[in-house]
Amino acid sequence: MSSRAMEKESYTEFSTRVHGQVTPWNRRPITGTIEVTRRCNFSCLHCYSNLPADDAVRKCELSLEEHRRILDEIAEAGTLWLLFTGGEIFVRPDFMEIYRHARGKGFLITMFTNGSGITEPIADELAEWRPFAIEITLYGHTRETHERLTRAPGSFARVRGAIERLMTRGLPLKLKTVVLRENVHELWDMQRFARDLGVEFRFDAMINPRLDGSRGPLATRLEPVEVVELDVLDRKRADAWQSFCEHFNGPPQPPGREDCLYHCGGAVNSFSIDPCGRLGLCNFSNAPGDLYDLREGSFREGWERFLGGVVERRVTRETKCTRCHIKSLCGMCPAYGEMEMGDPEEPVDFLCHVAHLRARVLGIEVPRHGDCEYCEGGKRFGKMVADAGRLRDVGRRLPFNC
Numbered sequence: 130m131s132s133r134a135m136e137k138e139s140y141t142e143f144s145t146r147v148h149g150q151v152t153p154w155n156r157r158p159i160t161g162t163i164e165v166t167r168r169c170n171f172s173c174l175h176c177y178s179n180l181p182a183d184d185a186v187r188k189c190e191l192s193l194e195e196h197r198r199i200l201d202e203i204a205e206a207g208t209l210w211l212l213f214t215g216g217e218i219f220v221r222p223d224f225m226e227i228y229r230h231a232r233g234k235g236f237l238i239t240m241f242t243n244g245s246g247i248t249e250p251i252a253d254e255l256a257e258w259r260p261f262a263i264e265i266t267l268y269g270h271t272r273e274t275h276e277r278l279t280r281a282p283g284s285f286a287r288v289r290g291a292i293e294r295l296m297t298r299g300l301p302l303k304l305k306t307v308v309l310r311e312n313v314h315e316l317w318d319m320q321r322f323a324r325d326l327g328v329e330f331r332f333d334a335m336i337n338p339r340l341d342g343s344r345g346p347l348a349t350r351l352e353p354v355e356v357v358e359l360d361v362l363d364r365k366r367a368d369a370w371q372s373f374c375e376h377f378n379g380p381p382q383p384p385g386r387e388d389c390l391y392h393c394g395g396a397v398n399s400f401s402i403d404p405c406g407r408l409g410l411c412n413f414s415n416a417p418g419d420l421y422d423l424r425e426g427s428f429r430e431g432w433e434r435f436l437g438g439v440v441e442r443r444v445t446r447e448t449k450c451t452r453c454h455i456k457s458l459c460g461m462c463p464a465y466g467e468m469e470m471g472d473p474e475e476p477v478d479f480l481c482h483v484a485h486l487r488a489r490v491l492g493i494e495v496p497r498h499g500d501c502e503y504c505e506g507g508k509r510f511g512k513m514v515a516d517a518g519r520l521r522d523v524g525r526r527l528p529f530n531c
């Protein structure tokens with residue numbers, strides 16, 4: 130299972146078990162994401178962040194020395210888990226030096242990569258300095274589909290070569306895909322490919338606009354009914370949603386925090402650092418007022434004072450999201466609202482539709498939460514119920530009792 134909401138919540142579950150209850154009053158930077166670059170050698174149709182590999186933006190990226198200083202400070206603050214992501218991490222020729230420094234500090238490290246930069250020497254080095262996980266995204270099961278999506282000739286063979294190198298060395302590989310109109314017909318072949326290799330596989334169909342405001346990626350996005358149909362067709366995924374909602378369905382905020390703008394783990398138990406050294410809640414949260422420049426101050430100052438203030442922000446108005454009990458089934462958050470609607474508090478119709486349809490298919494009750502098109506009496510309720518009925522028939526394994 131791979132929606133951002135589920136990844137955040139499963140991490141919350143883990144950190145609660147290991148570290149005890151972490152609340153906004155008891156904040157700890159347990160996990161961090163470091164985007165080492167937004168440059169990439171692929172040019173994927175759906176990508177929310179990539180810039181050309183030789184883009185002038187590299188002049189603003191943190192240097193190796195700055196990375197080392199920040200990693201030292203993060204380790205000092207007690208962070209355990211680090212994710213290195215991009216763009217494409219291996220576009221930076223010094224990425225392995227950044228990685229080795231982080232590894233030497235004892236972090237548990239996951240890296241997200243398109244795989245194309247994993248040469249024999251890099252695979253050897255990774256075998257010597259094993260990460261916690263290496264996640265490679267597949268974009269298609271055939272070369273035609275993969276390269277139609279990445280717009281990078283030769284990319285399919287390079288990614289398959291990297292997978293083989295990692296498998297040969299017994300490295301902790303995971304595969305995943307992002308499901309788009311262009312590759313949905315090959316989804317189950319990709320899943321079978323991963324299963325035959327004996328590696329974990331997950332997929333995500335939640336596409337958002339680019340961080341620079343372009344809505345181009347939305348042209349590749351599936352319809353809400355197609356997104357939920359994928360849940361129904363994948364028994365493991367449906368079971369994961371069922372178990373997830375058993376744990377997390379309910380009021381969106383603890384008592385006393387109903388009017389808080391943020392309701393995720395960002396700035397409570399996690400943080401993100403962008404390629405130019407700006408500390409924020411997550412790598413989708415890009416508003417300048419929410420970012421702290423680590424070139425101007427320390428990680429501790431940024432975490433404690435700056436993000437401590439951001440996480441206390443309040444909503445300016447009540448929307449249908451404020452009291453919604455299925456928020457955990459929905460990816461709606463201020464960053465998503467900002468990207469798709471230009472307003473952190475404005476509900477995103479696509480997410481709302483997916484969440485209500487998913488809840489209906491799973492048999493989850495949705496208490497009234499304001500003026501909502503997808504609730505009883507709303508103008509899109511009837512069509513949503515009809516679609517849910519059809520999907521339940523397709524599944525023949527529902528309803529779940531959640």
Ligand code: SF4
Nearest residue numbers: 169173176179216243
């Ligand atoms: S490989 Fe990843 S970062 Fe590069 S263009 Fe594709 S989605 Fe974006």
Ligand code: SF4
Nearest residue numbers: 449450453459481484
């Ligand atoms: S977008 Fe819809 S489903 Fe999502 S939190 Fe808001 S009201 Fe709930």
